Amino acid sequence: MIVQPVLVVAAALFSLGIYGILVRRNAVMVLLSIELILNSVNINFIMFDTMLADVLMQGQIFTIFIITIAAAEVGIGLAIVLMLFRNRQTANINEFDLMKW
Amino acid sequence: MILPRKSKYYVAAFALLGTLFSLAPLVIQWANYTSPIYAFENSFVVDKFSIILKGLFILITYLTFLLSINFIESDKYYQGEYYYLLLSSLLGALIVSSSRDLLTIFIGIELASTPMFLLSGWKKGDRKSNEGAIKFFLLGVLSASLILYGFSLLYGLSGKLVFSEISSHLLSASLANSPVVLLSAILVISGIGFKISVVPFHSWAPDTYEGAPLPVTAYLSVSSKATGFVALIILLTKVFAGSGSSWGIILVIISGLTMTLGNLVALQQNNPVRLLAYSSISQAGFILAPIAISGITGDYQDGIFASVTYLIIYAFMNLGAFLSVHLFSNYAGSTNFYEWGGVARKSPLAGVLTTVFFFSLAGIPPLGGWFAKFVVFRSLLGSANSIGIALGVVGAINAVIALVYYARISKVIWMDEPKSINEEKIFQFENPLKVVGVFTVLITFVSGIFPGIFSYLGEVSSIFFGN
Amino acid sequence: MELLTNGVGLSVVVFFPLISAFIITLIPKAQEQLIKGFALVSSLITFVLSAVLLFQFDFSSADKLQLGNKISWIKSINANYEIGIDGISLPLLVLSTFITVLAIIYSIEHLPEPKSPKGFLALILVLETGMNGTFVALDLILFFVFFEIVLLPMYFMIGIWGDKTVRTVSGFKNQIETRLYASIKFFVFTLFGSAFMLLGFLGLYYRGNKTFSIPELIELGTSGAFTGTFATLVFAVLFLGFAVKVPMWPLHTWLPDAHTAAPTVGSVLLAAILLKLGSYGFVRIAIPILPEQAKAWAPAIAILSAIGIIYGSLACLAQTDLKRLIAFSSVGHMGFVMLGIASLTPIGINAAMIGMVAHGVITGLLFFLSGSMAHTYHTRDMGRLGGNMKLLPKTGALLGFTAMASLGLPGLAGFWGEFMALLGAYNPLDGLNITVFRTSMVAGAIGTVLTAGYLLWMLQRVNLGEPSDEWIDKDLHDADIYELSAWIPLVVLTVLIGVFPKLIFGATNDAVIAMLSKAFGG
16 A cells, blocks of 8 residues: 555645745635645545554544534634625735734 | 524523533532543543533633623624533533543534634624634634644554553554654644644734633633643643653743743733733743643643642633723723723722732732742742753743733722823623622632642642543 | 630731721721721730730740641641741731831821822731731741732832832833832832742752741751752742842842832831841741751851941931931841841840841831921921921930930940840851951941941931021921820830840740751750
8 A cells, every 4th residue: 555655745735734824925825725734634544544444444534523623614714704804805914913012 | 592682681691500500510520429430432531630620611601601791782792602602612621621532632622712713703893803813713723733633643653542542552662752753742732832822822812812802802811721721731641641751841941931921022011901911821831831841750740730720720810800901991991001090999899809810910929829820830849850940940030020010000000190080980890790800809819828729629630640 | 825825816916907907998988987996906906915925925935936836728738827936936026016006006197198098007907917927937838928918018008108209210211100110129129039939948848858847847957958059059049038028238229219119107117027027037947947058158148238237328328318318227227137147146146136126116216207207398308307306396306316226325225236246246156257257247337337427417417407497487297196106115115125135035045046056056
C-alpha cells in the first residue's frame, strides 16, 4: 500500500492551508484555507485507518464527524462574513482595524 | 425559540431553572461517589475531577444567565437563541470534562466554542462586534484544525482513540519522545493555546472581548478559558504524560511570556474590558505555570491541584470584575474608565464590589486571589527545580506589576474628582445583578479566608491523574 | 477565664475590630454619631481585652508563647491557625490596640476631607485587625495574610483622605495629586517586598518538613536545617520583605511620601504600628529561623542602619515641610531599631523592642501634633509657621515636649532605645566584625547629635519667635478636648517608659534572651 505519498500530500495540504491563512486577505479565502487544513486531516485519518486496517474503523468515523462539524462551522463563518460585508461593504481582513492593542 | 415574543421572559426563567436542576445529579453523584465510573468503552468517565468542574461550569453559566437577563432584554437581541447557544456551549464544556477519547474531547471542544462565535457577534449592527466575531471565528477554526492534525498523528501512531490505550501504546512502543508525538503535542498545545489565549495565540482575545456583549465576554473569559484548560490538562496528563519534559519546557516559556506580556499591555489600557482581557491573558499564564512545571518534574498531581484551585477561584472573581465593569460603564456611558471619576460615590455597594474583585485579581489577602497565586507559587517552588524557581520569580514580579493596573480602577472610582456625574441619573443595579455580585463576592471572601474548602476541591480533583 | 487562655481571647482581640468594621458598614450613613460611638466603643473593648490579656500573661515565663492555640486552617498545605504571644509581641500588641483607640478619639472631631466617617472608621478597624493579627500570628501563612491585610485600608486612607496638593513627580508627564502618587507608591513598594517574602516562606516550607509553623521552624532552624546558598537566598528575600516595611535605607523612599500625603490618623498609625511590622518580622521570623544567615548579614544590616540614621537626619535638616521632617526622622529612628537588631545581642534587641514602642508613642504624638497644626494653619511650611507657642500654647508646649522625647532626652522614652542600641552596637555578638559595628556606632552617635540638631532647629522655627503677620487676624483654635484626650495618654506613656523602662524590658528581656540563646547558643 502506498502510505507515504498520501501522507506527504496531506502534509502539503496542511502547509498550503497555513500559508493561505497567513497570506490571503479575503475572509472567504482564509475560510477556504482552513478547509484545506481540515481536509488534510481527513486524508490523514482515512489513510491511517486503512494502513492500520482498523476493525472499528475509528478513523473513518472520525472523518465523518469532522466533515459534519466543518460544515456547521462554515455555515457560521459565512454568516459572520455576510454580516460584516453588510456593515462595511468589504471582506478584506486588512481593513478590520477598528481595534488595536 | 418557539415561544411568542411576549413570553420570551419564560425562556430566561426556564434556562435558569434548568441549569440549577442540572446541579442536582452532580450532587447525587458526589454523595454516592465510590470510584470512577466509565461508560462507552472507556471514552466517558465520571470522576471527582469531572464532577467538580461540571459544577463549576454550571455555576458559571447560571451566573452568566443572571448577568444576561437585563442586558438581553434592554436591546433588540434574539432571546431564545441566546440562551440556547449558551446552553449548547455549556454542554460542550461538560462533555470535555468527562471525555476520555479523542473524538469525544474534540466534539466537546467544538460544541463549547462554536456557539461562542455566534454569540460574540451578537450585536449585529456594531462593527466592533462583527470584527471581534470574525477574528474569533477564524482563529477558532484554525485552532480546531491544528488540534485535529495533532489528533490524526496520534491515531496514526497508535490506531486507538481512547486515551488510556494511546498512552499505554506509546509507552510500550517507547514512542513517548519520538518527533511525531512531539509534533502532535505541539499542535495540540498551540490549538488549545488559542482557546485559553496564551501568548503568542492571544491576539483575538482583546478584540473579541471588546466587541462581544458583556455577559458573553464574561463567559468567554471564564468558562471558555476553563474549558480550554480542562481539555489541556486531560490531554497532557492522559495522553502526553510520557513526554512531559519536552512540552514542559515549551509551556514554561509560554507561561512566562503570557504573564509578562499580558501585564505590560494591560498597563496601557483605558478600556476596562480590554484591561480585563489582558489581565485574563496574564492570569492564564499563572494557571498554566503549575501544569508546565509538573510536566518537567512529573508530579502531575501537584500541578493539577494548583491549576484547578486557581481556575475555580479565578472564575468567580473574574465574573465579578466583569459585572462591575458592566455596572459602571452603563452608568457613566463611557468605555474609558479614566472618565469614571468618583462614580463609586453614586453606589458605594458597586464601588466596594469592584474594589474587592479587582484587588482579589491582584492577589491581595484576605481576598481569594491571594490563595490562587499562593498555590501556584507553592507548586512552582515545590518543584525544587531551577526553572520552576525562575518562573516563580517571574510570577512574583508580575504580581506586583499587575497591582498597578488593578488598583487603577479603584483609584479612579473612589479617589478621582467626579467629572461628569449627573446627580439626576439613577445608578442602575438590577436585582439579578445583585445576586451575581453578592454570590461572587461571598465566594471571593470565603476562598480568601477559608481557602481550605477550595484547596480541598483542587486536591480531590487532582487525584484523577492516578486513575 | 479559660476562654482567655486558650486562644479565644487573642482571636477576639484580632477579629473583633473586623466584625465591628463590618457592622459599621451596615449602619446608615446619616447616623454619624452612632457610627463614631460604635467605632470608639469597639476599639475600647478591644483595648480593654488586650489589657486583660496583659494580666493573664504569665510574666515569669515571658519567653514562652502563651494564651495561644493551634487549629487546622488550610489542611492540604498544612497551614494552621496558630496564634500566641510572648514577651516580644505583647508590648506591640497592646501598643497597637492602644494607639487605635487614640486614633479613633481624635477622628471623632477631626475627620479629614472628604468627611464620611463611616468609611474612615471602618478602615481604621480593618487596619487594626491586620496589625493585631500580625503580632499574634505564629504561622507563616497566617502572618503573611495579616501582614498584607494592612495594605488595603492604608492605601484607601491615603488615597481618599490624603493630601490633595498637586505636585510634579519626576518621571510623570502630568502633575499629580500627592495622595494618588503616594498611595500607589506605598502599595507597590510593600507588595514588591512581600511577594518575594512569600517565596522565601515557601522555600522554608519545603526545606523544613512542610510546615509553616514558626515555632517548629525555629526548632529546625536552630538545629541547622537551613544552610548554604538556599538559606542565603531565603534570608535575602525575607530581608527584602521586612526592610521595605521598616523601612531601611535605600528602600525608604515610599515613607516620606506616604507620611506627608496621609491624613493625620493615617500617619500616626503608619508610624506607630505599621513600621513595626517589619522590624517585628526580623525579630520573630528572620533571626530565629535563620540564625547563621542573620549573623552573616548582620554587618550589612548595621551599615545600612547607620547610613539610614545619618541620611535620615541630614534629610531632616533639608526639609521645609513639617510632616516630611517628622517622616524622615522616622527613617533615622528606625535605623536605631535596626542597628540594635543587627547587633544580635540581648541588649541590642531589647533596645530595638523599647525603641519600637517608644518610636510608636513619640512619633505617633508628633504626627498628631503636626497634623493638627497643619489643619489649623492650612500649611505645613515651616518658613511660614513660627511663634506657635504664642498662637497655640497647648499644642506648642506638647510639641516642645515631644521633640525633646524624640531627640532622646534621658528620662523620656526615646532615650533608652537610642542609648542601648549604641551600647549593643559597641559590643555585638561574638564573631561579628567589631570594626563595622563600632563604626556604625560612631555613625549612630553622630546621628543622635544631628537628631538633636534638627529637632531643636524645628522647634526654634515653629515654636519660638514672633508669629508672622499673616496669622494676626485669623481665628486659630488651640487643641480641643478630643485632641487633648488623644494626646495626653501618649505623653503619660512617654514619661512612664522613660522613667520605668522595666515596663517594656520586664516583658521582652526573658523572651529576647531565650530567643538569642536558642539561636546562637549560650
